[in-house]
Amino acid sequence: MNAETVKPFRIGAEWRDGRGQTISSIYAGDGSVIGTVARATPRDVDDAVVVAEKAFRSSPWRKLRPDQRATTLYEIGRRITAEREALAQLQMLDSGKPLKECQNMVDNAAYFFRYYAALCETWQNEVTSPRGEYFSMSLAEPYGVIAAITPWNSPIMAEAQKVAPALAAGNAVLLKPSEETPQLALELARICTEAGLPDGLLTVLPGYGEDVGAALVKHPGVRMVSFTGGTETGRAIGAIAGQRLIPVGLELGGKSPHIVFDDADFDKAVAGVASGIYGSAGQSCVAGTRLFVQKSLYGRFMDALVERSRNVRVGMPHDPKTQMGPLVSRAHRDKVAGYVDLARSEGGRVLVGGGLPDDPALANGWFYQPTVIEGLPNTARACQEEIFGPVLVCLPFEDEADVIAQGNGTVYGLAAGMWTGDYARAWRVARELQAGSVWINTYKQSHIATAFGGFKASGIGREKGFHGLRLYSQVKSVFFGM
Ligand code: NAD
Numbered sequence: 001m002n003a004e005t006v007k008p009f010r011i012g013a014e015w016r017d018g019r020g021q022t023i024s025s026i027y028a029g030d031g032s033v034i035g036t037v038a039r040a041t042p043r044d045v046d047d048a049v050v051v052a053e054k055a056f057r058s059s060p061w062r063k064l065r066p067d068q069r070a071t072t073l074y075e076i077g078r079r080i081t082a083e084r085e086a087l088a089q090l091q092m093l094d095s096g097k098p099l100k101e102c103q104n105m106v107d108n109a110a111y112f113f114r115y116y117a118a119l120c121e122t123w124q125n126e127v128t129s130p131r132g133e134y135f136s137m138s139l140a141e142p143y144g145v146i147a148a149i150t151p152w153n154s155p156i157m158a159e160a161q162k163v164a165p166a167l168a169a170g171n172a173v174l175l176k177p178s179e180e181t182p183q184l185a186l187e188l189a190r191i192c193t194e195a196g197l198p199d200g201l202l203t204v205l206p207g208y209g210e211d212v213g214a215a216l217v218k219h220p221g222v223r224m225v226s227f228t229g230g231t232e233t234g235r236a237i238g239a240i241a242g243q244r245l246i247p248v249g250l251e252l253g254g255k256s257p258h259i260v261f262d263d264a265d266f267d268k269a270v271a272g273v274a275s276g277i278y279g280s281a282g283q284s285c286v287a288g289t290r291l292f293v294q295k296s297l298y299g300r301f302m303d304a305l306v307e308r309s310r311n312v313r314v315g316m317p318h319d320p321k322t323q324m325g326p327l328v329s330r331a332h333r334d335k336v337a338g339y340v341d342l343a344r345s346e347g348g349r350v351l352v353g354g355g356l357p358d359d360p361a362l363a364n365g366w367f368y369q370p371t372v373i374e375g376l377p378n379t380a381r382a383c384q385e386e387i388f389g390p391v392l393v394c395l396p397f398e399d400e401a402d403v404i405a406q407g408n409g410t411v412y413g414l415a416a417g418m419w420t421g422d423y424a425r426a427w428r429v430a431r432e433l434q435a436g437s438v439w440i441n442t443y444k445q446s447h448i449a450t451a452f453g454g455f456k457a458s459g460i461g462r463e464k465g466f467h468g469l470r471l472y473s474q475v476k477s478v479f480f481g482m
Contacts, residue, residue, distance in 0.1 A: 007037045007186055009044075010193075012051040012200045016044060023206060025183055028096025028326040029316045030364040035094070037182045040207035042215035045174070048203045049221035052145040052172040055200025062142050062170040066120035073120065073168060075195040077113030080106060080160075080188075087187060091155055094183040096366070098317045098325045101280060108448070109160035109188075115448045116168040119469060134481050140473040142170035143223040143247070147216040149209070149237070151229045152180035152328050153283045153388075159185050162226050163192075163202060165468030172201045174222065176213050178229075180328055182206035209233065217241065226471065227251070228285075231386070231412070231457050238460070249461035249471045251285070252454055253386040254414030256435065257407035258288030258443065259397075262297040264419035268441070270304045272419060273392075276443040278312055278324050278370050282336075282390040285458075286415040286437065286444055290383055291394040292403050298396040302374065305394075306352045309370040314357050316365070326365040327389055333366040336389030340371060343382035343393070349375040353390070378406045386412070400425065404432045413455025417443040436462075 006022055008015045018038030025035040040048075056062060061069065080087065087109075088102040095102070127137040148162040159175060166173045177185035189204040205212050209229075217225055217240045227237050228251040241248040258276050260269045276288030293301045315322035327333040340354050353371030356362075374394045376383050383393045397403040407416060416435040420426050423440075430438040436454045439445060446452065446464075453462035461471055 004036070007035060007183070009038055009040060009186060009204050009206055010189065011044060011048045011203055012055070016040070023179055023182055025094045025181070026329070027093050028328055028366045029318070031330075031366070035183055037186060037206045040205040040212050042211050044205055044207070045212055045215040045219060048174055048205060049145055049219050051200045052174055052203055053221055055198060056142070056144050056172040059198040059201065061172075061198055061201055064170075066123045066168065066170075069168060069170070070117040070120040072196050073113045073117035073164065076164075076192050076197070077110045077117065079191045079195050080110035080113065083187075083191070084110075087156060087184065090187065091181075091184050092317045094181045095152060095155055096317055096326045096328055097280060098322050099320070105154050105157040109156040111448055112157075112160040112164040116164040116468065119466065120168050123469065130482065134479050136477055136479045139476045139478060140169065140469070141476050142472065143474055144171065145221050146171045146173055146224040146226060146472060147219075147222045148173055148175045149213050149216065149225065149227045149229065150175070150177050150185070152178035153280065153285070155181040156184040156188060158228050159188055161463055161468075162228075163188065165463075166226065166472040167197070167201065169469050169472040171224075171472055173203070174216060175202065175204045176209075176216060177204065177206060179206070179208045218244075220244075222246070224248070224472065234459070249463065250459045251452075251463060252414070252457065252459045253388075253412060254285050254287070254454065254458050255290060255384065255386055255410045255412045256286055256288050256415040256417070257290045257292055257403075257433070259403050259407060259416070259418040259429070260291070260293045260297065260301060261418065261420040261422070261425070262294040263421040264297075265421065265441070266301070266304070269419035270301065270308055272417070272441075272443045273305060274308045274312070276417060277392045278309070278390050279444060281324050281327055281368070283328060283388050284444070287388075288415075288417050288443055289387065289392060290378070290407075290410075291392055292397045292406060293394065294403075295396045295398060302351065302372075302394065306372055309352045309372050312370045314359070314362065314367055314369065316362070324370060324390060326362075326367045328366070330366050332388070333368055336368050336387055336391060339382055339385070339387045339389070340373070340391060343373050343376060343380070343391075346376055346380045346382060348373040348380070348382060348393070378409050384410050400429055404429060408432075408434045411457040414458035415439070
């Protein structure tokens with residue numbers, strides 16, 4: 001890729017070059033510029049809404065039966081898979097995630113399109129049996145133009161998670177990717193066009209949140225907003241949507257408790273806790289960031305966890321031996337380091353990590369060591385706020401009641417995990433935890449057909465499965481007299 005060439009975006013049939021305004025994509029492994037994209041502005045939002053409204057009204061897309069839309073969605077999925085290696089490589093350069101994680105995300109993106117194509121094949125409206133003098137049916141209808149706003153931590157996957165069901169439901173989509181990782185959304189738009197999606201039904205606007213993102217949420221032509229990102233941004237978007245009385249889907253932050261009972265399979269629990277925090281270098285909304293270990297097991301477990309953390313292979317994203325890559329940007333790495341300093345000042349003891357790796361080969365990238373901290377109360381800021389890096393805070397607990405109270409003791413409620421040999425207890429505790437996803441003797445698994453979303457300040461609404469189609473549809477009931 002030539003970093004000097006500006007990659008344009010497209011509104012309908014017209015290419016836009018950002019009128020000299022650009023966004024640079026930077027490789028987190030070494031700080032080099034790997035590409036430049038044209039930067040959209042609020043003026044582009046105005047134009048894109050007009051084009052999307054026209055496409056929504058005039059193209060046959062919304063009037064097609066869902067099973068007819070499926071043909072295009074299958075083709076998009078097929079083409080994503082055909083370009084798997086190139087897309088994974090580009091995402092690795094754009095986001096700094098290890099190549100293997102990027103390959104998985106590209107596979108998941110293709111799967112979203114195939115899955116929603118398949119759901120379209122069988123999607124039926126609800127019809128009531130005749131009741132005396134009438135019968136009725138409830139029809140799922142698209143909203144029209146919807147805005148999808150996504151974060152940087154799993155670009156093509158988060159984008160496909162919104163675009164596939166929104167298109168399947170018949171909408172026109174304006175997608176604003178994160179300014180940190182604008183590359184993959186532009187590729188997705190190209191692939192959709194090549195697969196036969198009519199112009200204007202997917203427009204990618206690579207811009208900043210405070211101008212393009214905000215303009216999308218406020219625009220009267222945008223009829224629904226689907227957002228994934230930080231809780232404070234979600235709160236601001238929700239407030240505007242509330243004023244406008246438009247529906248929102250909000251997938252927000254987390255501070256997930258990861259619980260180890262003293263009857264857990266020890267080795268599996270150590271491995272699960274480590275991958276729960278160090279996968280994606282902790283830049284995962286569902287990362288298990290608060291570890292709770294039962295008191296009787298605490299010392300032995302921490303020794304094993306510290307040892308494992310010390311041996312995590314931190315390295316360049318393109319190196320197949322790498323287990324943990326860099327953070328997305330210098331600013332984010334500094335934020336993570338700032339939280340560790342804060343934890344120290346709050347009385348936390350850093351058992352391992354707590355600084356930059358000393359490998360000179362990593363000196364130009366934005367790496368941080370796998371870090372384990374203990375000695376903080378659950379109320380400390382490092383235990384309450386989302387750090388979004390490879391930093392685990394660890395607390396001992398007495399019994400079920402204690403860990404349920406501490407586990408639920410944050411504003412968040414995205415996910416939780418536990419390791420135990422007692423399934424009756426697992427069930428009891430799972431029912432008490434305030435979390436949208438609970439993992440038992442596994443962590444961070446996801447399934448495209450299984451609902452995903454947050455309790456409390458971690459979000460509103462659910463994605464995946466049929467929930468995805470419902471999120472992007474409004475229901476109209478029609479009654480027929482006889
Ligand atoms: P962010 O909130 O800073 O940005 C997310 C997106 O919102 C970006 O595209 C950004 O440009 C845009 N944005 C920013 N301000 C905006 C505004 N005022 N109006 C409209 N759009 C605006 O989040 P981030 O740093 O990109 O991502 C990390 C966060 O995302 C973490 O908190 C993480 O937990 C969360 N996340 C949640 C999920 C989930 O499914 N629950 C998944 C991935 C990430």
